[in-house]
Amino acid sequence: MKNFTLLLIVTLACTVAFGQYVQKQAEPSRDVPTFTKHSQNISYDELTKEAIWSNDFSEPTDWEMDHAVDTEDKDWVICTVETAPADLIPPYGMPDDFVSPTVDNGFALYNSDMGSSSGDPTQDAWIGIVNPIDLSTVDAPRFVFSTYFKRWADVVYFEWTTDDWTTVNQVELFHDVVQGGATASDYIYLLNVPDLGNESNVKFRFHNVGDWDYGWYIDDISIVDAPDYDLQLVSTATNFFSAVDYHEAGQEQYYHISSHYGMIPEETMTTENSFVFFNVEVMNNGMQDSTPVVDITITDPETNEAYTFNYVHDAVLASGEKDTLDIAWGDGEPYVMGADEYILGQYDIDFEVTIDGQTDAEPGNNTYSTYFEVTDYEYARDGGNLDGVCGPAIWVDGGTDGDMFAVDYTLFESTTLDSVQAYVTSNSTAGTALICNVLTWDTDTEAWNVLSASPLYTLEETDLGTWVSFTFTDVAMITVPEGESAEIKVALEFYYLGEENSLWIGEDNTIPSSVWGTTWMFEGDTEWTTITNYYNAVPMIRAYIVPTLGSAPQTFAETNINMYPNPSTGEVVISNVEGATIEIVNLMGQVVASVENAQDINNIDLSNQANGTYIVRIINGNEISTSKLNLLK
Template sequence: MKNLLLISCLVLTAGITWSQKAPRIASLDELIGTEKPALNIEQLKDEGITIWSDDFSEDTTWILDNNGQAGIEYGWNINAVSDGWYSNNGISSTSGGNYAELVNGVPANESQALDVVYTMTTANPIDVIGLGGTNQVTLEFEQYGARFNDLQQILISTDGIVFTPVGDNLDVPVLSASGGAAYDNPDLKQINLATILETDNAPIWIQFSWTTNFPSFAENPNVWITYGWYIDDVRLVTNPDNDLEITETYWGTEGLNYYQIPLTQVAPIDFEVAVFNGGANTQTNVALNADVNGGAFVGSSDPAEIISLDTAILTLSTPFTPDANGNYTIVQTISSDSTDDVPGNNEIDDISFAVGDFIYARDNGSPGGSTTNGVDGFESGNLFDVWADQTLKAIDIRIPGGTNGAELGTEFYVKLYSVDVATGDFIYEMESDVLTLTQQMQNTSLTVPLLSPVNVIANTTYLAVIGSFGEGLRVSTAGTSEPQTSFFLDLADNTWYYQTGTPYVRLNFDPTIGIEENNTAFTVGNVFPNPVSGEGTLHVFMNNAQNMSMEITDLSGKLVSVQSKSLNQGENKIALDTAQLSSGIYTVTLLSGTTSFSRKMIVQ
């Protein structure tokens, strides 16, 4: 069995060569303006000895380099006042008083500085070996803030010139309208330096650095937005003797996890963790244990020996395969021969999912955000692996309402793609009719029938999406997706990106869903791709062979093209040559007697 946590690119079904997509950059209108309140939480503390600490009571302990920017609203500052736009009160640290804060303008005023790197570095080196007598040391500090499109890094140096990254903020999701969360206030960040420091290591400098996480898009002001980064109570502490830490977790089938699974699509489910030994002692007989529904299924991994500062991947020896409809809760634990000195960092959250008749869902069912694309059209959805041949008639979606919801009257559709085995490209399969959003459609699980049933094929990966050609649409998100498993198509440039907020887009295999039967002899799909640059395709489904007329009109209603089409029974693909059309919005209409269907086409 493969170790899924070690795979840099998830393999979704056997034989697929995956086409990597770039991460989506969050836009200004997805910025969250409401601060997360401070939490009274029990912080994880190890049993080590503090060998060095600083609470920012003396700002001379640090050298601030604000890249030539002037003013309190740019770069690092050290005081007891929150100067940024996001938080009124700053960090609720243990020591109180002064703290360090990173600011880069006010997004609402579009005053963020571009092309900057802000650093805060200890003024003097710290003799770790001399102070602690060991390289078994952890750097820890309290922080507050959130991740947007920025990169928050922690670095160390032995000469004060060349700095090596040892930690960053990329282990937390982006806080945006799609989901995510601010850091706990305060959040205790811990970085084990024993894997980096030598036993006779020279003294070190510590540096905190802030810049964009998207340097290739440096001209985009959105990549320079920050919620702010607050830091206090920096410490170096010696490591405990016995400390197993869970650094990664995975559950699912071939790289995808599902919170609702039709019984017809059940496949073996793997459970896996990466365990780091951050203590000084070797740990023996380390195992992952899983219990399903209080003993209905019990499994363990093969026991492992993990030497100090090493990581082991533990996978259940036997995957769990549900055999009946119902709710399933999986409790996982780590066991070893030693008593862990810091048990809080090897706890694993329980997993719950359901097996039912028809619904295949990647989202967790608890909407916590939404995806939009400003004034431009987009598509958003999830990958699904199909393990048995079945007929798909509909896709379920959720569109949020209310003040921050989708606009009533917005036109939208759902669509199904398959994934090309050779290239990883998304291949059009089927879509719905274009619907107009009403209030009754919002804040509920909405079933949208496809124009024609699709016979999905075993051992094939599909992408189900909701989309809109223009502004106004928002799609609920519920949970977090691994990179390259949920996707976003920006229709402004016809580019696919991956997104980490899981769209509420599901497959619905209910065989009783009535595909809309028209009393007419044909139904018409949407123009694909849309916008069109060059040649597009219009899908038409005919009950019988027939000759038809196709008209194209511009926004003013002027007729720019009339063609006769001879269509066959079943699916037809009509080529739309736009080479002679100016950029703009057109209407394509198919006519047969007194019956007509019209579809919007955007020409770039």
Template sequence: MNSTRTLTLLLGGTLAGAIQAQTATQFDRHSPKDAPDQQMHATQLTPPAVRGGGSAIWSEDFGNGFPAGWTVQDMSGICPWVWSLDGSYGYYNGSQGASAGTAIASTTAANGFLIVDPDSANNVNYGQPSGTTYQYLDSYFTTSAIDLTGHPYVNLEFEQFFRFNNTPDLEVKVSTDQITWTTYTVQGDVQPNQTSPNVDHVSLNISSVAGDQATVYIQIGWSARVYYWMIDDMRIVDAPANDLRLTNAWYDEWFFDQADDFGTLEYATYPATQVRPMHFKGMVSNQGFQDQMNVTLQADVRDAANNSVYTGTDMTSVLSPLDVDSLYPTEWTPPGTTESYKVVFTLSSDSTDATPDDNMLTKRFNVAPYIFARDRDSLTGRYDNGGDAYELGNWFNIVNNGDMLYGVDVAVDDDTPTGVIFSALVKDGNRDLIDVTDEHEVVAADLNAGGDHTFVTLPFPSPIPLDAASDYLVMVQHFGGSDNLWTGISGTSVPQTSLIYDTPTDTYFYLTSTPMVRMNLDPSIGLHELGDAGERIGGPFPNPAADQTSFTCLLDHAVQRTDLEIMDASGRLVRARHIGRLAPGSHRFDISVQDLEAGVYLCAITLDGQRTTHQLVVRK
């Protein structure tokens, strides 16, 4: 199934459902997409007390309220930045706005901080449901002029706590005249509908705009419809001479406009038969004011016992101040054995770094016998479609022939009522349907609270052969209605790689949070037990069949005699086959039905006197 596929892209627009969950973005079938630019994004840092640069040139801890001389730009008139001691009064926080949520845990939170609270403003002014009533509210604040004369290399630092949904940018703008602004975004890697660390420490090198300038203005804000953003303990410090930063790292990398398939995605769990080369990459920047010589990125792969099993490196001879570069340690292919790995990325140079804590990142992945997963195995959120029917899941890529897809694993959030019916399905690289699993009715044991990782396995009627160099879209399917199926999400997805199909509008959207929907390649799925001796039979597949059908047999011990019989609807024996002794392990029996007339047949398999029967439909 090595089919031609047109990758697809954001058109704009949002899906109105999925309240309190990840909102999707429309998935277009034609336009190209640029790879994301990481250069202007902040990264989470260690507390300011251990940052380089010494004492502050300028600072504001909001101990005297909203600073005199600062201005607020509240375009809606209902959602200004304000000084507060409280967290958000948004409807989402469990009290429906009657009391405040968690406040920022900043260094000087006790004397107040700034907050913008669109969730509260929208709820008070427009009411519920937020998915249809809430508006985007533009809100910014601007400092008075700051004199940085004599300080050519400067960093802006502050502490923040936030949550957002949809796709707003958390913007920090710097200007010397309040006409021309340089914009930085500071949401980092926090994904929609996820809470940031409390606190998140931001450091931005603003030397190119503000260095040695007599008048500098800082403007901070966003256009958002839900949740909150809190800021405290702002300061500007001298940038250190030597300050490398590892802004992001990957053990594999996929870009929409550079990939023919989904083979190089960062999968969380690889089946042992589908391991592939890891293409390590790190995005590095020089935040100091001196050239950094022999900048080296090391990728150290460690097993579950913390033993180093592989080390790769890459180097650039010179990295100039404020430059950003990508380094690619030599690739590595994990062995096809069960293991949990972590990749420790470490950045170094010939100089002693002023802030070494931001020179290391760790990423993790697993190799398992049969599970192929994108999610991170711990429920952090959930997704529904506001009562409408939907399909939700992830793209996967197969690199080796020989595997069969036996089922789909799905994690269900505990807001789902028991009794809800759902199924799963798989589509090919063109998003054409291949097959649908049996339906499943939710029971209490299926449900997951935050942090849980219980999966429901939905078997396909017949195993599905998986072809090398082919993409497959694996999705959970809910039929809609007043009882919603809340599907668990865990981890983050590159845009265009996790999708929801909105059935009422016949439209695909992508998500940037990962649905807990997996491929399961375990051949024991759907097998029938034959007593206590460990014999399991699966099949027939395909069923109905026209030319050939097959059975699988998984044995824990040897079987001395194996017989297969086929009877027609009248009970007449039309096929008998003595197979004989079978060793422990997996076996497959292929049976030609070309000479059988169309109709319903009964297949019987007997292993050492233990018998199981299966219905077979023959079509011509």
């Protein structure tokens, strides 16, 4: 590990006490539509080494399937999608199609859920190769296979023998897949088994053991000679604004405490305190010691390089060793977006791992890309990719009226939270209801207090499958002392109003977030909870802030600018703005109407715009004045 050099500003930015959250692992509910937490999947595009042995399951007689005595009478199946027994595909909770190069020729599947439930006889089943394999010319065998696995309560193993199963050796697979979690449906597993080097009588099998699970697909197994040099980029973390020395004893759980942001308002992103720095988890899959080199590039919306950083690790990784590297954590090293440099739009972050002084034999799993977007007013953890559902009912303990979950946001300037939007999925029930709460941390009482709340919003059929907007009874003004930061919590409070009803918020599984991106409070609890098996997914909840627009922002009340009527039914008059530029901006950051070189009195027609809140900006040279306009037709 790199010697830890934590920036002073980073520690100052993390103003909320660690002790504010209870941390626990929660039991997922199985009755959740499309609830799958994918491990961060770094692509593995191709094998560059020739296979010594391979099998694509096109000949079922190559394999034997069995289960242990006094366990559930269920075996592995070799099939295609077309020839699969009724109800075998897809396994419950695994909606994605399994992907492998020869999926149409056949694959192996253990559908653990089919016909089972918790408390049934233990499952203990395996599929193994029939004929032994000669690896006498292979120094370090690597097994490579396509797979798709989702865990509930089982443990799965790769097992091998050199004496026809008199002696069994095993290694557990999928360590990083938590309960309710899954690999990607096209995951490529690399497994080095040097103990089988130069053995001539090798058999292997895949073994599923436990009480109840979802399913496990396997296809396209090959054996290659493991290369001397092969680093794998396992996962990445982009730290926004704050971090904790997770190397310190007792602080390990605070790794990536900032989590990820998909959208960040420019007034937050362009302060001098808005540092961005990184972590990379690297695995040495080669047989020789290797020194990792990491290159990080940030590209702006106009495809210009906004930031590059090269890091050479200060220690070698032994074969089979994995480590988490701290990148750009030193003075002057993080990415800081200058106030004069930002461009609204998407910034791409590209990671690449190489080996110091050597060529990586398998570069296909050495790169990863993610992104964030700089916006006018929109603050979001998600990146706009709807591929799941979430809500308190994803947990066995959730689904009760009054349950809440929240996303947290960091602010460096005093601001007003104008409104919040949440994506309510189409499989929710009309008649259920939500309240949106904005909470701030009180350092005196060491508690989260409600700053403002929306009225109870009862969902109608037209709200399902859309973004729903929440405005607040009291103005949500957040004061941030100069040079400091503040955390706010935007929380949805759920009211199902009947056990048969469903209420789900959209979820983005593509963002490499941590457990700290979302917090939970179930009915009857008094403290917010960080659930340690909820990660790489965030709720689609977005906050819209009224920007301060510099150190001395002006409102219309502080100028001679007049705007009327407000609320407007479609037409608004703006006066005393001769020569200025007028912009009417919706809360998605889109300019819906504008006037260049305005007259003294200007009539602006908004009759084609949707009801809601808009920001009116008057730009006159270097001076900007803003006001809110409510459109109610």
